Amino acid sequence: MLVSQQQKLQEEIRALVARHGRTRAALMPVLQELQEKYASITDFAMQVVADELGIHPSEVYGVVSFYAFLHHEPKGRFQIRLCQTISCDLAGKARVAKQLENELGIAFGETTPDGRFSLEWASCLGMCDQGPALLVNDRVYTRVTAEQAHRIIEECRSVFGAHATQAAHA
Amino acid sequence: MQPSDSRKTPLTFDTIEPGSGLAAALAKSRADIIGEVSASNLKGRGGAGFPTGTKWNLAAAARVHGEAAKYVICNADEGEPGTFKDRVLLTAYADLVFEGMTIAARAIGATRGLLYLRGEYVYLRPHLEAVLDRRRKAGQLGADILGTPGFEFDIEIRMGAGAYVCGEETALIESLEGHRGEPRNRPPFPVNTGFMGQPTVVNNVETLASVTAIFAKGAAWFRGIGTEKSSGFKLFSVSGDCDAPGVYEFPLGITIAELLERVGGTGAKAVQVGGASGQAVPASQFGRRIAFEDLATGGSIIVFGPGRDMLHVAKNFMEFFVEESCGQCTPCRAGNAKLLEGIERLERGACSSAYLNELVRLCETMQVASKCGLGQSSPNAFLSIVTNFQDEILGRTPADR
Numbered sequence: 001m002l003v004s005q006q007q008k009l010q011e012e013i014r015a016l017v018a019r020h021g022r023t024r025a026a027l028m029p030v031l032q033e034l035q036e037k038y039a040s041i042t043d044f045a046m047q048v049v050a051d052e053l054g055i056h057p058s059e060v061y062g063v064v065s066f067y068a069f070l071h072h073e074p075k076g077r078f079q080i081r082l083c084q085t086i087s088c089d090l091a092g093k094a095r096v097a098k099q100l101e102n103e104l105g106i107a108f109g110e111t112t113p114d115g116r117f118s119l120e121w122a123s124c125l126g127m128c129d130q131g132p133a134l135l136v137n138d139r140v141y142t143r144v145t146a147e148q149a150h151r152i153i154e155e156c157r158s159v160f161g162a163h164a165t166q167a168a169h170a
Numbered sequence: 171m172q173p174s175d176s177r178k179t180p181l182t183f184d185t186i187e188p189g190s191g192l193a194a195a196l197a198k199s200r201a202d203i204i205g206e207v208s209a210s211n212l213k214g215r216g217g218a219g220f221p222t223g224t225k226w227n228l229a230a231a232a233r234v235h236g237e238a239a240k241y242v243i244c245n246a247d248e249g250e251p252g253t254f255k256d257r258v259l260l261t262a263y264a265d266l267v268f269e270g271m272t273i274a275a276r277a278i279g280a281t282r283g284l285l286y287l288r289g290e291y292v293y294l295r296p297h298l299e300a301v302l303d304r305r306r307k308a309g310q311l312g313a314d315i316l317g318t319p320g321f322e323f324d325i326e327i328r329m330g331a332g333a334y335v336c337g338e339e340t341a342l343i344e345s346l347e348g349h350r351g352e353p354r355n356r357p358p359f360p361v362n363t364g365f366m367g368q369p370t371v372v373n374n375v376e377t378l379a380s381v382t383a384i385f386a387k388g389a390a391w392f393r394g395i396g397t398e399k400s401s402g403f404k405l406f407s408v409s410g411d412c413d414a415p416g417v418y419e420f421p422l423g424i425t426i427a428e429l430l431e432r433v434g435g436t437g438a439k440a441v442q443v444g445g446a447s448g449q450a451v452p453a454s455q456f457g458r459r460i461a462f463e464d465l466a467t468g469g470s471i472i473v474f475g476p477g478r479d480m481l482h483v484a485k486n487f488m489e490f491f492v493e494e495s496c497g498q499c500t501p502c503r504a505g506n507a508k509l510l511e512g513i514e515r516l517e518r519g520a521c522s523s524a525y526l527n528e529l530v531r532l533c534e535t536m537q538v539a540s541k542c543g544l545g546q547s548s549p550n551a552f553l554s555i556v557t558n559f560q561d562e563i564l565g566r567t568p569a570d571r
Contacts, residue, residue, distance in 0.1 A: 025366070027348030032329055053348075066350040066496075068332030069289045085251040086446070086486045087409035087472060123334055123490055125290050126254040128409035128472075129176050129416045138292045143171045 010048050017052040027053060027063060031070055039079070040071045068122070076111045076118035078156045081135045082144075085124035088131035092145075096132045099146035103153050117153070176258050178416035178433070182403050183379060188265035191382035192310060195273040196318050203277040204230060207381060210389035211401035216245060216337070216374035217444060217468030218543070222381065225371060228361040229278040232369035240280040241370040242271050242323075244378055247288045247342060249334040250445035251490060252470035255405040256375040258417045260287075260294050263379055264301040268325055270378025272315065273385060274371050275323040283325035284365070286342050289332045298327055334494035338542050339372040341496065352498045353542035374468070376405055396422035400461035404469060408433045410442075411475030426465075427456040435473040440480065440558070445470035446487040447547035449554035450480065480559040481566075484552050485513045491548040502545025505536040509552050519566035526564070530556060 016033055020026035030049055034041050041064050050057040064070045082088075082097055101107055104117050111118040127133035130142035134152075141152060195203050208223025234240060244267060248256040259267060271283045287295065302325055305311045313322045333351045335341045340354035343365050364370020373381075380402060384392045393401045400422035406429070409415045413434025420429065426443070430436050440450045443460065444467040451458060451465065458464050474483065488510040497503045512529040515521040533549030540546045555563065 024348040025346060028331065028345065029328065032331060062350055063348065066333065067289075067330075070331050084486075085490055086442070086483060087252055087415075089486050090410055090472075090474075090478070122290070122332070123494060124249060124251040124253075126248055126257050126288070127173060128252050128254055128407060130171075130173060131409070135290065140173055140293060141171065142173045 006044060009045060013045065013048045013052060017049075022053060024053060024055065027055075027060065031060070031064060035070050039077060040074045042072075046072075074111065074115070077116050078136055079118045079120060080152075081120045081122035081125075082108075083123070083125040083127065083131065083133045084121040085128075087128035088125075088133055091131035091143075093132040095146040096134070096144050096149060099149040100153075103149050117156070176254060176407075176416040177262070178408075178414055179418045179420075181263075181405070181417075181419045182383060183259070183263045183266055186263075186266055186383050186386045188269065189308075189310065191266070191385035192269045192272055193316060194385040195276060196316055196321070200230065200277055200279070203273065206389050207277070207384065210384045210392040211399075212377065212380055212384060212392065213400070213462055214374055215376035215380060215404065215468065217250070217447075217466065219462045219466050222373065222377055225361060225373070226274060226277050228359070229280075229369045229371045232362045234369060235367055238366060238368050239282055240275075240278055240368055241365045242274045242278070242280045242283040243339075243342065243346070243365060243370055243372045244271055244283070244285040244325075244375060245337065245339065245342060245372050246285055246291070246375050247330050247337040248291075248375070249288055249337050249494075250447065250468055250470050251487070252407055252409050252442065252445045252472045253468055254407045254409075255417050255469050257291060257294070259375050259379055259405070260291070260298060264298055265305070266379040266382040267375055268301065268305055269310070270373070270381040271325060272310065272323055273381055274373065274378065276315075276318075276321060278369070278371055280371070281322055281324075283323060284346060285325060285327045286330055286336070286346060287327055288330045288336075292329060295327060295329070302327070333496075334490075335496045335542070335544055338544060341542070342372065343370065350496070352496045353544075355541070376469070397459070397461050397463070399463045404460075406460075406469045406471050408435075408471045408473070410471075410473035411435065411438060411478070412473045420460075423459050423461045425457055425459050426451060429460065429471065430456065430473065433471075433473070437476060438473045439476050439478065440474045442470070442472035442474065442483070442551070443467050444550075445472070446490050446551055447543070449550050450474070450483065450558060451554070452558040479562070479570075480555045481513065481516055481563045484555045485510070485517070487551040488513055488548075491544070495544060495548075499539075499541040499545060501536045501539040502541070502548065505532055505540070505545065506548055508532055509549065513552070516563050517566065519568075519570075521564070523564070526556065 016030045020029045046060040050060045125133045133142045204226045212222045213219040315321045336345045336351040338353045341351040345351040360370040406418045443465045491506040495502045
């Protein structure tokens with residue numbers, strides 16, 4: 001990371017800490033905002049957060065590594081999380097999963113080489129009456145069929161396309 | 171497709187005018203508020219079934235440490251597989267939930283409330299913030315609520331981040347405090363030593379909405395619904411092999427057979443009551459009642475049709491627990507992984523009865539020795555399938571897969 005980018009991130013984290021409070025209880029909200037903006041939380045970001053909150057960076061890493069929605073390793077701009085739990089399983093999640101892999105050319109747990117899409121399993125999304133369900137970032141799709149996999153991915157590319165390009169250049 | 175409305179029956183919550191419950195509660199003394207909740211016999215709707223009045227009473231009596239305050243936390247970390255009624259409540263009846271929190275705050279003397287919303291429901295957050303804003307403007311949150319001198323209370327929304335275990339109240343508190351969601355030893359219980367070490371009430375979303383309904387319509391009305399030990403109505407999240415999956419309201423004490431009739435699930439071979447941590451009830455036991463005295467549940471009902479492979483079901487649940495165990499205590503961390511291995515062995519048709527008995531003994535160890543409800547209840551699904559569907563799981567050949 002360039003020094004100027006590091007400084008920018010540092011200032012951003014300071015602002016986040018100022019807003020959420022310089023307490024340990026502010027750790028999750030701060031990390032969640034970083035996650036949302038950058039799709040992962042880097043070593044450098046964790047060190048700055050630790051310095052700002054006066055805790056050891058390993059404490060921050062412990063928290064980041066614990067929660068499924070916080071990521072240390074880089075993830076795609078669009079994180080597709082397909083529910084793998086029982087009701088969505090009974091409703092046919094396996095074929096949706098297969099087709100998502102076919103469309104993106106990656107397996108679950110991987111990110112496309114262009115950094116746009118990550119494919120992940122999720123535990124119960126609370127859409128059990130309308131499965132199979134998946135989340136694309138914070139957007140929910142229900143009653144997904146294998147046929148719709150392509151359309152959902154295209155929707156990401158077009159609807160959020162401008163946003164994605166900006167982020168990639170930021 | 172975009173999510174559709176899950177409600178399949180009219181809900182009692184439709185008939186509760188927002189504001190009426192809070193107004194009725196604020197007309198009472200603190201002791202009488204708790205007395206009313208106790209008289210209603212309301213028990214926790216998250217599944218554990220602890221009497222709400224007792225919990226409030228303990229928190230009201232607890233001493234605050236230093237100059238800080240007491241807290242009311244709404245547990246909106248709905249993560250039990252097959253459960254989605256809290257999503258419906260937060261979408262359509264958020265006022266009743268916040269009102270229940272406000273009544274709880276009045277009862278125990280809390281000044282701050284936190285709603286811990288599961289990360290998967292982040293799309294509900296703007297809606298919930300808007301409801302909170304409206305309530306602040308209407309004088310239902312903030313200082314001197316509804317003209318009650320000295321009654322100050324406000325609510326903040328905090329997000330979870332995809333950890334099932336954070337639905338356990340002490341893990342939830344750990345998470346709010348900025349730690350890994352690892353459950354604490356209990357006692358001390360949160361009513362004495364909760365968020366930031368202060369007395370804290372943690373209630374489920376539906377429990378809090380039910381409190382509001384109780385104050386709007388009276389404890390006697392609530393107690394008149396359901397059975398003697400299980401008062402009131404309950405929301406059920408129904409999914410799986412039935413004609414009309416969705417959210418239903420029934421009085422507690424309904425039998426599984428009656429429920430299946432209503433949801434279009436007759437002919438099922440088994441029903442999972444209580445989600446992954448509950449049990450698979452076979453058709454021969456469909457006369458059993460859903461109530462705290464028989465089958466207690468947070469409301470998750472998953473219907474398995476005649477063609478379903480129960481070993482596949484058990485495997486899905488065990489994969490869930492292996493993924494969601496926090497890893498802190500050994501019985502749960504290692505036990506769930508061992509049970510999953512056992513299921514894979516059964517799948518291959520390579521499990522002796524002696525080994526299956528070993529697995530059952532491991533289940534018993536986990537139930538006794540795990541630190542929190544996750545590890546104590548994760549063997550339930552496996553045990554109920556071993557007990558009720560033994561002919562389906564032993565001696566499998568490739569054709570059975």
